[in-house]
Amino acid sequence: MKFSNPRSTSGEVKSFFAIFALVLLGAFGQGAFAQDIDPDELLRRVDDNLWSQTKIIEGRLIVDNGRRERTLQMQTWMEGVERSYSVYLNPPRERGVKMLKARSKLWMYTPRTDRKILIAGHMLRQSMMGSDLSYEDMMEDKMLSRNYKSSVEKFEEFEGVPCVVLLLTANDKTTTYQSRKLWIDPEKKTVLMEEMYAKSGKLLKNVHFKDYRPTGDRLFPKKMIFRDLLKENTKTTYEYDSIEFDAEIPAKYFSQSILKR
Amino acid sequence: MIAVVFNLSLLNGFQKQGTRNMVNTDAAGGHYVVPGFDLLDPTQWEDSTQPAPVSLKRLPPSDKAEILVLQGQIFPNNRLYPVQLRGVEIDQELLTLPLQGLKSKPSKVSDVIPVVIGLKMARKAKLKKGDSVILKWRDGFGAVDALDAEVVDVADFLNPRIDEGIIWMRLDHLRQITSRPGEVSWVAVRDHLGSVAEMEFRSVDELMADLLTLLKHDRRNAFILWCILMFLAGTSVFNTQILNVFKRQKEIGTLMALGMNAARIEKLFVLEGGLASLGAVLAAFVIGVPLFMWFQQTGLDISHLKESTIPVYESIRLDVRPREVAASLCVIVGIMVFIAWLPVRKISRLDPALALRGKAIQ
Numbered sequence: 156m157k158f159s160n161p162r163s164t165s166g167e168v169k170s171f172f173a174i175f176a177l178v179l180l181g182a183f184g185q186g187a188f189a190q191d192i193d194p195d196e197l198l199r200r201v202d203d204n205l206w207s208q209t210k211i212i213e214g215r216l217i218v219d220n221g222r223r224e225r226t227l228q229m230q231t232w233m234e235g236v237e238r239s240y241s242v243y244l245n246p247p248r249e250r251g252v253k254m255l256k257a258r259s260k261l262w263m264y265t266p267r268t269d270r271k272i273l274i275a276g277h278m279l280r281q282s283m284m285g286s287d288l289s290y291e292d293m294m295e296d297k298m299l300s301r302n303y304k305s306s307v308e309k310f311e312e313f314e315g316v317p318c319v320v321l322l323l324t325a326n327d328k329t330t331t332y333q334s335r336k337l338w339i340d341p342e343k344k345t346v347l348m349e350e351m352y353a354k355s356g357k358l359l360k361n362v363h364f365k366d367y368r369p370t371g372d373r374l375f376p377k378k379m380i381f382r383d384l385l386k387e388n389t390k391t392t393y394e395y396d397s398i399e400f401d402a403e404i405p406a407k408y409f410s411q412s413i414l415k416r
Numbered sequence: 417m418i419a420v421v422f423n424l425s426l427l428n429g430f431q432k433q434g435t436r437n438m439v440n441t442d443a444a445g446g447h448y449v450v451p452g453f454d455l456l457d458p459t460q461w462e463d464s465t466q467p468a469p470v471s472l473k474r475l476p477p478s479d480k481a482e483i484l485v486l487q488g489q490i491f492p493n494n495r496l497y498p499v500q501l502r503g504v505e506i507d508q509e510l511l512t513l514p515l516q517g518l519k520s521k522p523s524k525v526s527d528v529i530p531v532v533i534g535l536k537m538a539r540k541a542k543l544k545k546g547d548s549v550i551l552k553w554r555d556g557f558g559a560v561d562a563l564d565a566e567v568v569d570v571a572d573f574l575n576p577r578i579d580e581g582i583i584w585m586r587l588d589h590l591r592q593i594t595s596r597p598g599e600v601s602w603v604a605v606r607d608h609l610g611s612v613a614e615m616e617f618r619s620v621d622e623l624m625a626d627l628l629t630l631l632k633h634d635r636r637n638a639f640i641l642w643c644i645l646m647f648l649a650g651t652s653v654f655n656t657q658i659l660n661v662f663k664r665q666k667e668i669g670t671l672m673a674l675g676m677n678a679a680r681i682e683k684l685f686v687l688e689g690g691l692a693s694l695g696a697v698l699a700a701f702v703i704g705v706p707l708f709m710w711f712q713q714t715g716l717d718i719s720h721l722k723e724s725t726i727p728v729y730e731s732i733r734l735d736v737r738p739r740e741v742a743a744s745l746c747v748i749v750g751i752m753v754f755i756a757w758l759p760v761r762k763i764s765r766l767d768p769a770l771a772l773r774g775k776a777i778q
Contacts, residue, residue, distance in 0.1 A: 328555075328557040353560055353563075386495070
């Protein structure tokens with residue numbers, strides 16, 4: 156005949172309640188934390204950090220196609236989402252190449268031919284110089300909080316930082332990426348990782364934001380690593396050397412007359 | 417003679433087979449295209465679509481095929497490969513396309529898009545039947561989208577122009593995934609139906625203008641060859657006639673002594689030349705007919721053209737056109753008679769006494 160041990164049963168009950176309490180605490184605790192976070196407000200704060208009406212950036216684009224690495228040094232003047240002008244400074248082969256984007260059109264000027272070429276709107280979606288970025292990705296600077304509805308999807312650690320994961324759904328059918336996910340450090344209001352999804356929900360690209368540095372009253376990532384997840388072993392790193400926010404940019408920078416030697 | 421007719425018939429055969437392949441697989445009786453559409457300018461494809469006009473939609477499946485063409489990208493083995501997405505009405509009976517693999521598929525796209533590719537495309541993209549590959553595209557609003565595509569068949573399209581770089585799918589699938597209900601890039605029709613609102617007609621000749629230009633150049637080259645052949649044959653006849661007059665001086669003198677005037681003797685010699693050319697025609701017929709019959713059995717192997725964009729790569733057969741053969745014969749015989757006449761003009765200047773002694777021409 157087998158008898159149960161009353162002490163042992165009491166211990167099991169205690170540990171069961173302890174686990175249950177922990178689970179409840181976890182669920183409600185996270186719920187309470189989630190309630191504290193307003194995803195739209197958080198996204199606005201992220202935009203405040205990253206976005207500005209104008210930017211002047213000098214940086215390097217390091218294109219790694221899995222076989223070899225190329226570094227393109229460039230200077231870019233950006234105004235809003237529609238106007239942008241870039242000049243390639245290095246390597247010598249690309250030096251002097253200029254790109255001007257105004258609305259949905261892109262002009263490219265090459266000093267070798269001394270000609271400017273109008274690239275139709277659809278070319279903006281093609282890979283830029285063999286990188287993991289399209290011209291559109293590189294030259295557009297849309298405010299996420301204006302273009303997407305956000306909701307908290309989950310909380311998780313990313314590279315040791317507790318993050319809130321926001322799911323963004325496009326307000327407009329014309330938005331290139333219909334959904335995105337952002338891993339945001341809610342304390343610093345910085346994005347650590349971003350994923351871009353196709354309309355079907357297939358993951359297409361991700362971006363790692365690294366080395367946040369104080370720049371004026373903002374925290375801005377010094378390095379962004381883009382990966383086109385449909386390609387194998389490729390990545391493109393954009394690393395800036397200097398950046399200036401809300402700078403005065405003369406109108407001539409966005410005029411076609413700048414596309415000459 | 418054999419070479420001239422053979423050359424002409426070979427070019428005819430090439431054009432006939434090229435046209436037949438183009439008409440059967442792509443051009444049909446012409447295309448009603450969206451104005452401004454240019455197949456050679458992929459960046460404009462997305463802007464050159466519109467709903468098919470009602471007058472064309474009403475046609476039976478045997479008389480029209482609606483086609484939608486858009487840009488896309490596939491990623492075989494994680495490599496980027498730009499492609500043309502071509503959706504064709506699956507119930508159409510106008511074009512001969514090996515798309516049976518798509519017919520049994522449901523009209524609504526699920527998680528995987530069934531597609532068919534050509535042999536050349538399969539070789540270049542290293543894909544085979546049953547493979548799955550990620551397909552990426554933009555919908556009608558500009559949003560990027562991607563799904564897995566399954567290669568349900570690798571088929572021989574016969575026409576390289578509709579093989580390399582093309583992903584074939586059901587039109588209803590392409591319209592669905594790109595949010596372009598009812599839209600087309602062009603409608604292939606059996607016959608020209610006059611003007612149709614908001615569409616422009618492109619005839620078969622316009623659709624295969626490059627091939628016709630190529631053939632035009634080939635015909636020009638063939639004419640140069642013809643001229644060389646005629647020159648060689650003419651020289652040979654000319655020499656023969658000169659030798660004839662020289663060797664037969666005594667005969668000419670005798671005929672003159674018997675009262676035949678120079679003009680009649682010239683006619684006699686030209687008649688001889690003419691009969692010789694008719695003999696040559698007969699010989700060409702005797703040798704040429706079995707040769708042509710044998711050639712029709714084997715054909716000219718041009719399988720190397722598989723790598724080009726010329727819509728012919730099966731063996732070429734001769735297309736002998738009686739009118740063309742008759743015209744060639746008349747021209748050749750005419751030229752030969754003329755060349756036979758040129759040297760015998762000397763006869764009118766011969767002195768009969770010297771000719772009788774064989775010393776009229778030194």
